[in-house]
Amino acid sequence: MKNIFVGICFFLIGVSAQAQCAMCRAALESEEGGVKAEAINDGIVYLMAIPYILVGILGFAIYRLKFGNKKPSKNLS
Template structure:
C-alpha cells in the first residue's frame, strides 16, 4: 500500500512539473536577431529553436536520472535480518 501511495505521489509531482512549465527564451545575440527577423516576416523558426534548446537542456538531466536509477536498483540493500547475522561476508545483490 505504501509503495502505491509513494508511486502515485511521485507521479503527481512529475505531472505537476510537466504541466507547470514556463517558456524559456535563452539564446545568443546572433540567434535572437535572426529569429526576431524571421518571426517578423512570418516565419516559425523561433518556436523550433526554443524547443531545440529545451531538448538539449533536458538531455543531461535525463541521462543522470537514468544512471541514478540504475545505481539505486543495483546497490540498494535488501531486507537483511541483522539480529541473526553470521560472522561471514554477505552478498546483498
C-alpha cells in the same frame, strides 16, 4: 519535511523561458511569422534536456544496485 516539498515544487514548477542566445534571437527576429524561432527554441530545450535525463537514469540505476530488491530468500532445507 516542508522545506523538501517547497524545494521540489520550486524545481518542478518552472516558468517558461526563452532558451536562445542573443545572436540567434537577432537573426531569427528579422524573419516574419516566427515559426523558425519557435523551432530553434524547441531544439535548444530538447538538447538541454538530454543530459538531465541521462544523469537521472544513471542515478536510478545506481540506486537500484545499492538498494535493490533485498527480499529474504526462503531455504527449503
